[in-house]
Amino acid sequence: MKKNKISINGKIYFAEQGQSVLEVAKKNGINIPSLCYHPDLKPGESCRLCLVEVKGRKGLFTSCGLTIEDGMEIITDSPVIKKARKINLELIMAQHREECNDCVWGFNCRLLELAKEFKVDFDMKDRKSEEPKYNFGPAIHFDSTKCMDCQNCVQACAQQVGFLEVQEDGDFFKIGFAKDKDCIYCGQCLMHCPVGAFEGVGEFEEVDKALLNENKHVVVQFAPSIRVSIGEEFGMGYGKVVTGQLVAGIRKLGIDKVFDVSVGADLVTMEEAEELKDRIVNGGVLPMMTSCCPGWVKYVEYYRPDLIPHLTTVRSPQVLMGGLIKTYWAEKNGIDPKDIIVVSIMPCTAKKYEITKEELLVNGIKPVDYVLTTRELAYVMKKKGIDLSKLKPEKANVPLGDPSGAGVIYGATGGVMESALRTAYFKITGNNLKKIDFKSVRGINGCKTASVKIGDTKINIAVSSGIKNTECLLENMKHYHYMEIMACPGGCISGGGQPIPTTDEIRKMRIAAIYGVDKKKKIRSAHESVEIKELYNTFFKDEKNVHSICHTKFSQKKRMGAKKVK
Amino acid sequence: MEIIKALKESGLTGRSGSGFPTGLKWEMVKNNKGKKKYIICNASEGEPKVSKDKYILENYAEEVINGIKIALDTFRDSEAIIYINKEYYPLFKTKLTNLSKGLPISLFKKGPGYIAGEETTILEVIEGRRAEPRKKPPFPVEKGLYGMPTLINNVETFYYISKIFKGEYFGTRFYSITGDVKSPGVYELSADWSTKKILEETDNYPTSEFFIQIGGGACGEIFLEKELKNKPCGSGSIIVFDKKKTKPIDLMKEWADFYMKGNCNKCVPCREGGYRIVEALNEKKVNWERINEILFVLKETSFCSLGKSIYTPFSSLIKKILNEKK
Numbered sequence: 001m002k003k004n005k006i007s008i009n010g011k012i013y014f015a016e017q018g019q020s021v022l023e024v025a026k027k028n029g030i031n032i033p034s035l036c037y038h039p040d041l042k043p044g045e046s047c048r049l050c051l052v053e054v055k056g057r058k059g060l061f062t063s064c065g066l067t068i069e070d071g072m073e074i075i076t077d078s079p080v081i082k083k084a085r086k087i088n089l090e091l092i093m094a095q096h097r098e099e100c101n102d103c104v105w106g107f108n109c110r111l112l113e114l115a116k117e118f119k120v121d122f123d124m125k126d127r128k129s130e131e132p133k134y135n136f137g138p139a140i141h142f143d144s145t146k147c148m149d150c151q152n153c154v155q156a157c158a159q160q161v162g163f164l165e166v167q168e169d170g171d172f173f174k175i176g177f178a179k180d181k182d183c184i185y186c187g188q189c190l191m192h193c194p195v196g197a198f199e200g201v202g203e204f205e206e207v208d209k210a211l212l213n214e215n216k217h218v219v220v221q222f223a224p225s226i227r228v229s230i231g232e233e234f235g236m237g238y239g240k241v242v243t244g245q246l247v248a249g250i251r252k253l254g255i256d257k258v259f260d261v262s263v264g265a266d267l268v269t270m271e272e273a274e275e276l277k278d279r280i281v282n283g284g285v286l287p288m289m290t291s292c293c294p295g296w297v298k299y300v301e302y303y304r305p306d307l308i309p310h311l312t313t314v315r316s317p318q319v320l321m322g323g324l325i326k327t328y329w330a331e332k333n334g335i336d337p338k339d340i341i342v343v344s345i346m347p348c349t350a351k352k353y354e355i356t357k358e359e360l361l362v363n364g365i366k367p368v369d370y371v372l373t374t375r376e377l378a379y380v381m382k383k384k385g386i387d388l389s390k391l392k393p394e395k396a397n398v399p400l401g402d403p404s405g406a407g408v409i410y411g412a413t414g415g416v417m418e419s420a421l422r423t424a425y426f427k428i429t430g431n432n433l434k435k436i437d438f439k440s441v442r443g444i445n446g447c448k449t450a451s452v453k454i455g456d457t458k459i460n461i462a463v464s465s466g467i468k469n470t471e472c473l474l475e476n477m478k479h480y481h482y483m484e485i486m487a488c489p490g491g492c493i494s495g496g497g498q499p500i501p502t503t504d505e506i507r508k509m510r511i512a513a514i515y516g517v518d519k520k521k522k523i524r525s526a527h528e529s530v531e532i533k534e535l536y537n538t539f540f541k542d543e544k545n546v547h548s549i550c551h552t553k554f555s556q557k558k559r560m561g562a563k564k565v566k
Numbered sequence: 567m568e569i570i571k572a573l574k575e576s577g578l579t580g581r582s583g584s585g586f587p588t589g590l591k592w593e594m595v596k597n598n599k600g601k602k603k604y605i606i607c608n609a610s611e612g613e614p615k616v617s618k619d620k621y622i623l624e625n626y627a628e629e630v631i632n633g634i635k636i637a638l639d640t641f642r643d644s645e646a647i648i649y650i651n652k653e654y655y656p657l658f659k660t661k662l663t664n665l666s667k668g669l670p671i672s673l674f675k676k677g678p679g680y681i682a683g684e685e686t687t688i689l690e691v692i693e694g695r696r697a698e699p700r701k702k703p704p705f706p707v708e709k710g711l712y713g714m715p716t717l718i719n720n721v722e723t724f725y726y727i728s729k730i731f732k733g734e735y736f737g738t739r740f741y742s743i744t745g746d747v748k749s750p751g752v753y754e755l756s757a758d759w760s761t762k763k764i765l766e767e768t769d770n771y772p773t774s775e776f777f778i779q780i781g782g783g784a785c786g787e788i789f790l791e792k793e794l795k796n797k798p799c800g801s802g803s804i805i806v807f808d809k810k811k812t813k814p815i816d817l818m819k820e821w822a823d824f825y826m827k828g829n830c831n832k833c834v835p836c837r838e839g840g841y842r843i844v845e846a847l848n849e850k851k852v853n854w855e856r857i858n859e860i861l862f863v864l865k866e867t868s869f870c871s872l873g874k875s876i877y878t879p880f881s882s883l884i885k886k887i888l889n890e891k892k
Contacts, residue, residue: 045701048834048867060866065701080866087863091838127841149837166696168678171826172837173696 004070009077021063021074022050032076033085033114035092035194036150037064039503040489046150047194048088049114051081060084086118094124096195097145102204103196104375104500106382111195131174134562136163138201139185139353140496142562146197147175153189153198160188160467160487161299182302182559184467186295186487187349187496200349200373200497207380210343210370211253217335220250221259221321221400222345225411225492226374228513229347232499232506233378234388239509241517244393250345250377251394252386260396261344262403264321265410265419267535268292269526271314271550272416273424276482280428280457285309287462287480290416292316294354295487297554299467305556307474310483313551317410318344318351319360321400322367323549328539329400337363343370345377347411347495350487359552373497404529405518412511413465413491414441414448417484421452421461422525429455436524442515444490444507447473449480465491569640569731570596576730581722581739582608582685583781583800584871588723594707595641598715605637605646606692606711606718609654610676610683614783614824616803618742619721620651621752623658626725631665633724636731637717638669646671647711649688680784680828684872685718687830698830699870722802741798743770745778745806761804762794775809777887784824785875788882814887818880819847825876835863836873843880858884 003014008021008030015024020043025032034050037043043064051060055073060081063074075081093115103109114120131144153175157164163183167176177183190198211218231240243260250258272290279288291297291311300307315323322344326337344351348371354360355368372380381388395401406422409415418438425433440450441461446469449462459481464470466489477483488495493510494502523529540546574589595603607630611619622630634646648662648671655675662673676682677691686700689711710716719727722740729735739757744750747770755764761780765771779786781800798804807817822844831837839860846853846860857880865877 044832045869046833048863048869051867062867062869084863084866087859088834088867091834091842091860091863094842095834095838124842124845127838148834149831151832171831171841173831 004068004072006068006070006072006074008074015068017068019068021052021061021066021068021072024068025063025074025076030076032063033117034064035110035114036148036152038152038192038194038501039505041152041155041192044150044152044155047092047148049085051084052076053078053081082118085114086120089114089118089120090124092148093120093122095127096148097126097129097143099143099146102199104190104199104203105196106379108500109196132564133566135201135565136183136562137185137353137560138356139349140183140187140190141199141201141203141565142175142189143197143199144175146195147193148195148197149173149175150194151175152192152194156188156192159489160184160186161303164189177562182298182561184295184298184302184487185350185353185496186467188488190349190496191494191498191500191502200376201352203373203376204379206370207372207376210341210372211255211380213341216339216341217257218255218341218343219257219259219325220255220343220345221261221264221318221325222246222250223318223347223411223492224262224265224403224408224415225347225495225498225510225514226345226377227408227517228411228510229493229498230374230378231388233375233382236389238506239513241513242388243517244395245388245391247396248391248394249381249386249388252391253380253384255343258396259321259325259400260403260407261317261321262407262410263400263529263531264317264324265292265407265416266404266526266529266532267320267324267550268314268317268410268416269406269419269423270532270536271546272312273420273427273526275312275314276420276424277427280459280481287477287483288312289482290484291554292410292416293486293488293492294348294350296467296470296485298350298353298557299470299487301554301557302559304474308554308556310477311554313553315360315550315552316354317407318346318371319354319367319552320550322355323362324400326362326365326367327545327549328535337365341369342367343372344368345374346371347374347492347497348488349373349496351497359555362548375497375499378499399531399534402529402531404526404532405521405524406526407529408517408521409514411492412442412514413444413486414438414463414484415491415514417441417461417463417482419526420482421454423527425454426525426527428457432525432528441484442511444504444511446489449473465489569636569727572730573727576726576735578723578726578730578735580720581726581801582720583785585799588719588727591707591717591719592637592640595715595717598708600714601643602712602714603641603644604711604714604716605634605641605644606688606716607634607646607648607721607724608683608685608688608718609648609650609721610688611651611654611721612676612680612683612828613785613801613803615744615805616742616782616801618740618752618802620654620657621742622721622725622740623654623662627658627661627665629725629728630721631662631669631671632731633719633727634671635669636727637719637724638671641717644670647674647692648672649674649676649692651676679830680824681830681870681872684870686870688718689716696830698832699872739802741768742801742803743768743806744804746772746776746808746811747806757797759797760795761789761798764798764804765794765806770806772806772808777807777809779803779805779807779879781878784821784828785872785878787878788886790886809887814883815847815852818883819844821876821879822847829872833867833869833873835860835868836876839864840876854884
């Protein structure tokens, strides 16, 4: 690709054609204040902070929307730029209601950082302080008093389902809700909001309630992707595997029993591989589609009920594990299931919705009682002065704490598919794969397809992440035998409960870390896991247990929309 | 290429306000490649107190349609849209439809707000999206409506294109004169006359102390009596204010309200700044420092030309009238 030479503040840089000035600056460590810019999105150019001057041109330009040209000379700071940034910042501050104690940006708020840097005056009355607040189902909270009208959420949602839209509202506009659409709770709005106008329902308020229940046995289970993301919240860097510290941190909160949802994922793999085999051999509905992503399931149940027969009946890892804890583990330890509180640490806001589904009850009891996101767990830990980076690694409790590598890669797009293939191959041929890495289904590409030979059968597979990508694949679904679908781009490692910011660069590092865990594991297939074998030789020998704990059914769902809350 | 040459030689410039050379614009649309080309006649006329496009449609609709027809003949595979002010639509619908018979010309009602008359916003509105301006470049002549090269000219411009084509153009333009004057109205006069001469010749030169706003009832600049030697620029609108009768603060409130209602709210300086100007003007003690700061960011950092243009009327009024009184 042709390289262009530009200068920024007198220094020469080479940049690729089509890049924006802001991108080049960021890549080279030059700080240009920006707020509404997000590398996932088309620049909205609404905040007017990333201002620069271009030699030979009149006026100021926003660097996020300014495409570089060969020979361009950029100045990122001047008295005029400073003055303009300060005034625009004051205007944004006066629009956005500050509620810093209750914000997903926590101590990383760029707005506050900039306010300090530019010595912003807070002397205007907040314009939006009387605006409404909403809950989207039991998952997402939208506080429009904090919204700065950048429309990032609308753009992010357009890549998903288009529930959020711009609506005219008197002299202004507002973020409204499309009448014929419903939220699937993926939380991508939250992940792209620069000012924390979105958060998980109960984020900050209910975290203590979940963990401090003295009369009950509170157990915590953590999802596969948490181990490669929560370290970011403690300044441990991107793509750092912190499984042991995570377990230790949870124990520091006073929780004795810590389980790994990746074991649940191994069980999902076992059941799903069996179901795939059955559908292929006995002429069942194909393609079979994964159902461990609750955002995707909500999408099917609301937008595409015609696809319900395609969904695997296997429950998601957290729900399956929760059910197992309240039966198998409860029995083993002689505890009444009613006295157990299961708290899941999830990368996901839709998981908060998933646990409210009545069809998932086991013997009339909820498998999971609370879902906390990665961010929420980090928040509680920080509040209690727990710093993960300072802790000695500990091991999760066994059983239900020692997964195969296949159970861990569930956290990345393609991981469920790869895990299922490893085991399905064994189930169909009776042999283990010689080469168990399926590189063609890995990576952040939103649409991946491949053909795999299992014995004499050629299986066509498709993996997608992000709903818009999924919709493209669904148009040709009859070509496939098996499809893995995740609502969030890149899979759970960039779910709506993950640390912010999340960008492609960060997604890649989290993904690399998760495959690193798999590679280091001795046992990398679900069917080889000692824990799993033990389960199928004992508790799961009884088909009734398998059925009630591992499987579910789906049905068309009505619109829940957005509900005004106080 | 005959017509483009004639347009260039005539020296005709766009009559919507920005004054871009018409011949050059036509040449660009002609030279830019596209499966199709679009011609848009901008009849949105959104400036308060200006009605010259309405006057032209009332009196010379044939010429306007003829101008559009010349464009249709000049650009292969082209289609035209008359993008029209909502109030004008019922008045001229039948006439324009009849005159367009057999031609690929359709009528499209203007979107909401003052911003909906801005040229890139017109494209968004016609394509069915929210009335928000597009990023430039690319300019409409390169990638306009549905990504095709698009010619956007004002009603008056099309009128004069027809005149030039027929060899009947003699260097005139339309002036809309309103306000505290004896004979308000729309006049077709020499484009070379100074503002002073225009007011005198139309019997509109005030007898008492006054100031004027040139270029539109919102975005126009304020001039004093001693500054009338120049030719009126922009859309050819002259609004006269009797100095004794006019309260500058009320005039500013009028503008501020107009902008707050008519902008798209996309970017911070215009949305929040516009709101804060209204707020500041309505306070007991007006915070001029704040207003000046906001005018500064409007001028320097607005996304589109509308936002940038807000600076002009306010700053010229503050400088020439308000500060003079102090």
